[in-house]
Amino acid sequence: MPAGRVYLETFGCQMNELDSELVTGQLRSLGYSFTPDPATADVVLYNTCSVREHAEQKVWSRLGELALRKQTEPGLVVGVLGCMAEREGDALFKRMPVVDVMCGPGELDRLPSLLDNALRTRSALVAEAASYQYADAPGTSAREFALQGSTSRRSSTLAAAADNLELLDLSRAISPTDHSGTAYVRITRGCNKFCTYCVVPFTRGAEVHRPPDHIVDECKRLADAGVIEVTLLGQTVNHYRFEHGAAVLIDGLVQPQKGRVYTHKDGVHEDPYRSSGAGGERVTTFADLLARIHDEVPAIKRLRFVTSYPRSFGDDILTVMREKPRICRYLHVPAQSGSDRLLKLMNRGYTVAEYLEFLDRARAFLHQPEIGRPLTVAGDFIVGFPTETDEDFEASKALVRRARYKNCFIFKYSPRPGTVAIDKFPDDVPENIKRRRNNELLALQNDISAEVGQEFVGHTVEVFVEGISRREQKVARRQAPAPAPASAGIALTVGGKSLSVDRAVDACGDDHGCGGTHIESDTPELDDRLAVPEERRIQMSGRTEGDVIVFFDCPAPQKPAELIGRVQNVRIDGNGGLSLKGTLLASKRHESSFIDR
Numbered sequence: 001m002p003a004g005r006v007y008l009e010t011f012g013c014q015m016n017e018l019d020s021e022l023v024t025g026q027l028r029s030l031g032y033s034f035t036p037d038p039a040t041a042d043v044v045l046y047n048t049c050s051v052r053e054h055a056e057q058k059v060w061s062r063l064g065e066l067a068l069r070k071q072t073e074p075g076l077v078v079g080v081l082g083c084m085a086e087r088e089g090d091a092l093f094k095r096m097p098v099v100d101v102m103c104g105p106g107e108l109d110r111l112p113s114l115l116d117n118a119l120r121t122r123s124a125l126v127a128e129a130a131s132y133q134y135a136d137a138p139g140t141s142a143r144e145f146a147l148q149g150s151t152s153r154r155s156s157t158l159a160a161a162a163d164n165l166e167l168l169d170l171s172r173a174i175s176p177t178d179h180s181g182t183a184y185v186r187i188t189r190g191c192n193k194f195c196t197y198c199v200v201p202f203t204r205g206a207e208v209h210r211p212p213d214h215i216v217d218e219c220k221r222l223a224d225a226g227v228i229e230v231t232l233l234g235q236t237v238n239h240y241r242f243e244h245g246a247a248v249l250i251d252g253l254v255q256p257q258k259g260r261v262y263t264h265k266d267g268v269h270e271d272p273y274r275s276s277g278a279g280g281e282r283v284t285t286f287a288d289l290l291a292r293i294h295d296e297v298p299a300i301k302r303l304r305f306v307t308s309y310p311r312s313f314g315d316d317i318l319t320v321m322r323e324k325p326r327i328c329r330y331l332h333v334p335a336q337s338g339s340d341r342l343l344k345l346m347n348r349g350y351t352v353a354e355y356l357e358f359l360d361r362a363r364a365f366l367h368q369p370e371i372g373r374p375l376t377v378a379g380d381f382i383v384g385f386p387t388e389t390d391e392d393f394e395a396s397k398a399l400v401r402r403a404r405y406k407n408c409f410i411f412k413y414s415p416r417p418g419t420v421a422i423d424k425f426p427d428d429v430p431e432n433i434k435r436r437r438n439n440e441l442l443a444l445q446n447d448i449s450a451e452v453g454q455e456f457v458g459h460t461v462e463v464f465v466e467g468i469s470r471r472e473q474k475v476a477r478r479q480a481p482a483p484a485p486a487s488a489g490i491a492l493t494v495g496g497k498s499l500s501v502d503r504a505v506d507a508c509g510d511d512h513g514c515g516g517t518h519i520e521s522d523t524p525e526l527d528d529r530l531a532v533p534e535e536r537r538i539q540m541s542g543r544t545e546g547d548v549i550v551f552f553d554c555p556a557p558q559k560p561a562e563l564i565g566r567v568q569n570v571r572i573d574g575n576g577g578l579s580l581k582g583t584l585l586a587s588k589r590h591e592s593s594f595i596d597r
């Protein structure tokens with residue numbers, strides 16, 4: 001098999017980040033190596049989210065550059081993965097013949113064979129061109145693709161355990177060098193909601209819930225590798241519900257395994273395995289799953305989850321969150337609009353009153369600042385959705401004021417190909433109005449974030465240390481003898497001693513769904529040209545259990561590397577609006593709930 005050096009760049013959501021991690025592990029196990037520099041790669045892959053236009057534009061631009069490069073490097077293999085590949089389909093090959101491989105998010109288990117074929121085809125084309133001097137041949141795409149299209153390989157009869165994609169998750173390569181104490185774990189794939197502006201149900205397919213034993217086992221393996229913070233991922237994570245002994249249909253409904261007996265009542269086909277709405281031995285609900293991970297994997301000191309859907313969030317989940325001390329009191333619950341009329345056009349399935357009822361209920365259960373455990377909430381809003389009036393926008397502002405988010409992801413509406421909205425609703429809000437509303441809502445949210453942040457000042461919070469701040473890296477770059485390659489990872493040398501830095505975090509004003517922050521994964525090939533004087537204190541960054549960013553200096557003689565991936569106590573001295581500033585303390589506050597490793 002012709003393995004090669006791979007450059008993989010990921011755009012978009014956390015689900016994509018996890019997919020890229022799984023792809024990386026899978027390809028590594030087959031002999032591929034990875035490079036942080038696309039110029040040295042034999043295979044260039046882009047794993048791209050389709051939800052925002054911005055990410056796709058970046059990929060189109062990168063593909064244009066690669067088309068030029070391929071004229072002199074005909075053996076190069078170029079691939080587009082993820083939702084962009086699934087949504088564009090054959091049109092992507094037509095628009096960008098430089099692309100050799102396309103693989104949708106539901107087909108990633110097939111990527112190795114696609115790459116293998118593409119590499120063989122391209123080397124054959126190059127050899128052919130060399131012997132026949134047939135100049136056009138190398139420009140021909142190898143055209144390997146695997147897309148779900150309108151179907152799904154998720155069988156109506158196979159249990160999820162036998163699903164090939166599940167095998168990809170199960171094959172996750174976990175080693176202590178892969179994570180800096182934190183990791184994502186997928187619990188649900190796909191989405192059944194069909195919000196009119198969103199392409200996800202079409203690109204990732206219907207909801208499929210992973211078996212709880214697999215999830216718990218993955219958490220255990222991560223904990224064994226030193227992970228102490230796990231974030232459970234699902235598009236509508238609180239919908240998690242695994243019906244044991246059942247298989248999942250492509251429409252997300254449940255079918256019992258062959259041979260199981262159905263009962264019939266009043267002519268209705270009744271499923272005995274659907275009888276329990278609150279869990280039980282035949283059903284694992286999201287609340288059950290949280291409790292299992294908490295109790296069975298105590299080495300996980302922080303358990304969080306994203307993204308929550310405002311409906312179907314039962315008191316059973318809130319009760320588990322309140323009773324289990326290692327479950328973070330943080331919710332990311334997109335609202336999208338404060339106007340009932342627009343929520344209906346968006347097909348969100350709830351009203352503003354229902355959304356607020358959920359927030360109030362969650363706060364009644366979980367907001368306990370008096371014991372140092374406030375509930376923090378993040379929201380999502382779209383401005384400029386078709387037909388949005390000033391009145392609708394004012395309603396969104398009112399909701400932002402009432403909800404008191406710690407931060408909000410605010411997006412200007414842009415019609416996305418493949419969605420219902422693009423065909424149904426003309427994009428009739430002018431760009432300048434979208435921009436004004438975007439800025440106005442951001443300014444309002446910034447004021448609220450500052451108020452929420454102020455509540456932390458003077459208190460001590462537990463911070464999961466993620467890495468050296470990006471500001472620190474910029475300083476180090478300025479002091480470096482030569483600029484580091486843009487895509488390369490960063491290592492700082494402190495007093496001549498090399499420090500491997502895995503993550504860098506900083507506040508970000510972009511509206512691309514990063515949550516006001518970037519987390520940049522490092523690469524194995526670190527640049528050791530960056531140096532800071534030993535006597536200068538290194539600014540570190542981390543997050544509270546409520547996902548608030550905290551910056552603090554690493555105090556001498558502590559070494560930054562000794563802190564990364566750990567939970568530490570930080571006294572909050574200042575409030576920067578989107579982030580807090582503090583001082584690292586020697587002792588911990590909640591010894592009973594968070595025990596440093």
Ligand code: SF4
Nearest residue numbers: 191193194195198200
């Ligand atoms: S809930 Fe709506 S916005 Fe979220 S992934 Fe599903 S369809 Fe998209």
